[in-house]
Amino acid sequence: MIQIDGAQGEGGGQVLRTSLALSMVTGQPFRIDNVRAGRPKPGLMRQHLTSVEAAAAVCGGDVAGAHLGSGSVEFSPGIIRGGTHEFSIGTAGSTTLVLQTVLPALITASEHSTLTISGGTHNMHAPSVHFLKEAFLPLINRMGPTVELELERHGFYPAGGGKIRIDIIPATRLRPFDLVETSPITSRRAIATVAGLPGSIAKREAQVLREKLGWAEEEVMLEQLDDGVGPGNIVSIKVAREDVTEVITGFGERGLSAEKVARGAASSVRRYLSADVPVWRHLADQLMLPLAMAGGGTYRTGKLTDHSVTNAAVIETFLPVKLHRIEDERHRVTVSVRA
Numbered sequence: 001m002i003q004i005d006g007a008q009g010e011g012g013g014q015v016l017r018t019s020l021a022l023s024m025v026t027g028q029p030f031r032i033d034n035v036r037a038g039r040p041k042p043g044l045m046r047q048h049l050t051s052v053e054a055a056a057a058v059c060g061g062d063v064a065g066a067h068l069g070s071g072s073v074e075f076s077p078g079i080i081r082g083g084t085h086e087f088s089i090g091t092a093g094s095t096t097l098v099l100q101t102v103l104p105a106l107i108t109a110s111e112h113s114t115l116t117i118s119g120g121t122h123n124m125h126a127p128s129v130h131f132l133k134e135a136f137l138p139l140i141n142r143m144g145p146t147v148e149l150e151l152e153r154h155g156f157y158p159a160g161g162g163k164i165r166i167d168i169i170p171a172t173r174l175r176p177f178d179l180v181e182t183s184p185i186t187s188r189r190a191i192a193t194v195a196g197l198p199g200s201i202a203k204r205e206a207q208v209l210r211e212k213l214g215w216a217e218e219e220v221m222l223e224q225l226d227d228g229v230g231p232g233n234i235v236s237i238k239v240a241r242e243d244v245t246e247v248i249t250g251f252g253e254r255g256l257s258a259e260k261v262a263r264g265a266a267s268s269v270r271r272y273l274s275a276d277v278p279v280w281r282h283l284a285d286q287l288m289l290p291l292a293m294a295g296g297g298t299y300r301t302g303k304l305t306d307h308s309v310t311n312a313a314v315i316e317t318f319l320p321v322k323l324h325r326i327e328d329e330r331h332r333v334t335v336s337v338r339a
Contacts, residue, residue: 002030009310011038020055022318024105029076043069047093051101082111089119092160094126107145113168121155121162131247144171156232176297179278183242193223196230208262235265298336
């Protein structure tokens with residue numbers, strides 16, 4: 001049984017999710033102690049517990065320690081099963097992080113899968129649904145599977161209530177790819193979205209985005225959702241290149257002005273564009289696991305986050321690969337998966 005220290009690196013929930021995903025893929029059982037020891041409220045919260053339960057359901061696994069607040073979990077995987085699965089977090093916990101846990105197993109399963117996951121869809125500390133749909137999943141599909149995600153209902157913190165649906169046609173093997181050079185930008189789009197809040201918030205954000213990014217009027221849009229899915233506010237910025245798309249998200253929160261939300265998102269976009277790399281921070285983190293499963297692939301990004309470094313260490317514990325990182329004089333990092 002593989003022993004995992006949940007306090008390693010940045011000590012967050014990613015250690016647990018990656019361990020669950022690769023336990024299912026490799027058939028290796030594991031025990032994790034000090035779950036989320038690096039967080040203000042350690043142990044399993046609702047979204048992490050749902051991830052454990054989802055993993056067990058997908059592979060018929062055996063679990064010990066699966067309860068709220070648990071600091072230790074033992075997981076023994078069974079056989080991965082496709083089919084139809086429904087998971088409800090019951091809070092605004094991230095639906096995308098639950099999906100992140102079971103997706104690696106299901107894209108290489110023996111049968112088609114359909115998932116419905118209820119909870120939060122746009123959470124500050126998780127990849128947004130727009131990021132997964134437009135940036136991450138197109139690259140997964142390039143590797144062989146066919147994964148389609150539909151946002152059926154938005155879910156913002158703290159109300160939750162969102163729902164996503166995912167259809168997965170697996171592949172018998174994953175094909176690696178390389179993303180090293182920056183290809184030309186083919187389209188740009190920014191959307192300021194509000195739900196259950198005044199539309200003037202989105203208008204103010206859009207004005208700041210146009211000023212800070214220098215984008216044309218038609219490249220910055222407004223979206224007013226039904227009040228029933230709010231309150232919530234996000235700024236979603238898409239930069240599409242010939243071979244990769246990046247999505248950067250800004251989240252509104254109580255006490256943070258619309259102008260600050262937009263300026264923060266615009267600043268992240270400018271840093272990405274000035275770095276001259278095809279892959280930015282969140283995508284750099286997300287690509288590690290599927291490329292490691294494929295046994296190869298290379299991409300260039302900016303300086304790796306602690307989150308990514310921790311993720312790489314867990315991946316190397318389960319798989320016979322190394323994620324080599326080389327940093328150049330411009331602080332760009334080339335990540336290469338080598339068997």
